[in-house]
Amino acid sequence: MKRTALFCYLLFMFFVFVIPAGAAEEEKSQGPHDILVVSGTILNAQSKPVKEVEVNFYVNGAKVQLEEEVITSKAGRYEAELLLPPGTLPGAKVEIEADKPAYKSSGHILLEDVVQEKTDAEGNVNYLAHYNLTLMRAITPGFWIATFVLIAVYALIALELMHRTLAAFLGAALLLFITYTAGTFNDDYVILSFEDAIHAIDMNVIFLLMAMMMIVGILKKTGVFQWTAYKAYQMAKGNVYALSCILMVITAVSSAFLDNVTTMLLIIPVTVEIALTLKINPIAFLMPEVFASNVGGTATLIGDPPNIMIGSYAKLSFVDFVQNLTAICAIGLVFSLVYFIFLYKKDYLKAQVGDVQKMIDHLREEYRITNKTLLTQGSIIMGIVILLFIAHGALHMEPSIAAMIGAAVLMAMSRVDIVEMIEHEIEWPTLIFFIMLFMVVAGAEETGLIQVIAEWVKDMSQGSLVTAIVMILWVSAIASALIDNIPFTATMLPIVGYLTVVIPGAEHGILWWALALGACLGGNGTMIGASANVVTVGMAERAGYNISFMKYMKIAAFPTLITIILCTFWLLVVEI
Structure with missing residues (x-):
């Protein structure tokens, strides 16, 4: 019985696989053919x-x-x-x-x-x-659905009708659902495949954020942030205006050599400690800092992701960015210092400074280093991570890898409870928001919305260098305030590359600087325009201080507008 069954099975396999394969091979071998x-x-x-x-x-x-x-x-x-x-x-x-x-x-x-x-x-x-x-893009129902979802997500966040993480989650889920329901029967409703959605998630950003949150969480246990708050206050000698300027300059310079997200992860705990000591709202320090972070990050090749992409595509060096962008970024930082000091003048006046020396003595006594061994370990690891950040281009290594190895080694050395760290120190709502927002933006990119914007810039320039500079700068700034600047920059790279070749006078690379300034500084305009903004809002909310979409835009829109105007004059007067 078993032999009969085995014979039948082999016979079945022969007819199903061997004969058709042989027939196909025979058909292919029958010749001659063209x-x-x-x-x-x-x-x-x-x-x-x-x-x-x-x-x-x-x-x-x-x-x-x-x-x-x-x-x-x-x-x-x-x-x-x-x-x-x-x-x-x-x-x-x-x-x-x-x-x-x-x-x-x-x-x-x-x-x-x-x-x-x-x-x-x-x-x-x-x-x-x-x-x-x-292939040319087609305006399909999927295009309009992706556009509507993108606008709806931003509207839900702006009007605070639901939490920003839920709004992005709902938008991403809706795009995928429509693709696999209506899109199954009609290709015009295909928006974003599951594979493309997963591919759209920038895991470099996610892992970088997660690892730096872990490093910061461990360093918090040493008391170093409280000690830094005391030293910053000591440097300012009780002058809250000077203190705000010191924090902004430190943030801007750090963002030029670290990515601005990492800088904000490090500076926010310090800022909250300082503000609570002075009995003022931490937002009065956080908003100037995050603005300075984006301004400082624009100055170098490694300061902001769009700069890294531009440098790689256009073969621009670290020195190229410093020579062409540092001066205008310094001017923008000076303006930002003056603007935010006047904006938060009333908040700073409410600070309970009292006897400065007495306060310094109190802070010195109150904010001591609580674990010198862990601080030494953390400082060494953090120094290595910073060096890897600076050298990541030469090593062809993503910045997140440097942060991950630093976090893993520091966790092993410190023997901190990893379960506690994951539960209490990692901002999961912020990470999920990033993941879902990447998907929503990918839907707009896949259906052609971002490409429509980029193509419009190309058509409007019409061979004029001045027009091309102004268009690229301002469109990049506006788009980067509304959507993530990374996919927009990726879309603009071939456009700018083409214009650099065909427009007289553009061969020296001025259009690349227009793209860098617009994409990086434009992100200052809204709370979702740059990764550092999202991180700042999330950590402030966790500390008990809510920054709404409209409140953020009300504070940041005007200085963003002025910095872009300054960049326009700089590019047209100095760079040309």
Whole structure:
């Protein structure tokens, strides 16, 4: 019985797999044939590769049946082998067609350059053809849904109708749900696939935030932040205005050499301690600091993610950024110091300073280092992490890796309870907000909204260097205040690269500085415009001090506008 069953099973496998495979191989080996190999790359209007495009071929109007679908890779490349009856080529009309949701179909495009390569031993005549094509975006229902969801998420956050994390979560879930329901029956409703959503999450940002939260959480146990609060107050000698300026300058300089998110993670606990000591609202210090963080981070290659992307794409060095951006960033910082001192003058006047020397003595006694061994370990690890941040470009290493190894080693050395650390020190609502916001922005990018904005800049410049500078600077600033500046910068890179070549006078790279200033400084405008802003709002909320969307924008919109105006004059007067 068992042998009979085994024989039947083997017979079944033979008929299902062996015979069809052999028949297919026999059909392929039956010759001679005309074998046409077609390859190429499919790009969008911004010259970026388009992945997952379905490519079909037609010979004399009839669709060629291939063994496997031809789909473009992540690099936008495709390759297909067409097995045709002998004598078909070179006289036949061979056409290519490319289709993808959210893009216009290419239609049937004639392959004109079909080249005969050789005739092999079996008599097959081999031909080659290479064709690159550009797909244009289509305004589909998915485009309008993604646009509506993006606006709705920001509106829910701005009007405080729900928590920002829930708003982003709801938006991301809605995009995915529509894609896998309505999009299953109609490609026009495809917005964002699950794979693209996962790919859109910048895990470098997530891991960097998480690891730095852990490092800061361990260092808090040493009392170093309280001690720093005392030293800052001692340097200011009781002058709250000077204290605010000192904190802003420290934040700006630190952000130029660290990423601004890490800087805010380190400076916020210190700031809260200082404010509570002076009996004033910490927001009066936090808002000037986060503004200074974004201004300082703009000055160098490693200070802000858009600068890292621009430097890599345009082959710009650390020195290039310092030479071209440090001066205008310093001017912007001076303006910021003056503006925020006047803005929070009433808050600073309420500070309970009293006897300065007595307060310094009290702070010295109250805020001591509680664990010198742990502080020594943490300082060494933090110093190594900072060095790795500075050298990460040369090491081809993501900044998050430096933070992760630092956090892991420090956790092992300090023997801190990791469960307690994960539960109490990591800002999970902030991390989830980042994850979901990446997905919502990816939906807008996949359906073409961000590309529409970028293409508009290209068309409006019309070959004028001055127009191109102003457009790139201001559009980047406005867009970066509303959406994450990283995907927008990625979209703008080929546009700026093209304009740098074709516009007279732009070959010296001034358009790159316009993009850097707009993308980095524009993020100051709203609480979701830059990663540092989101972190600051989240940590302030955890400390019991809420900063609403509208409140943030009311405080930051005017100085953001002025700094962009200053950048405009700088680029047009000094850089040109």
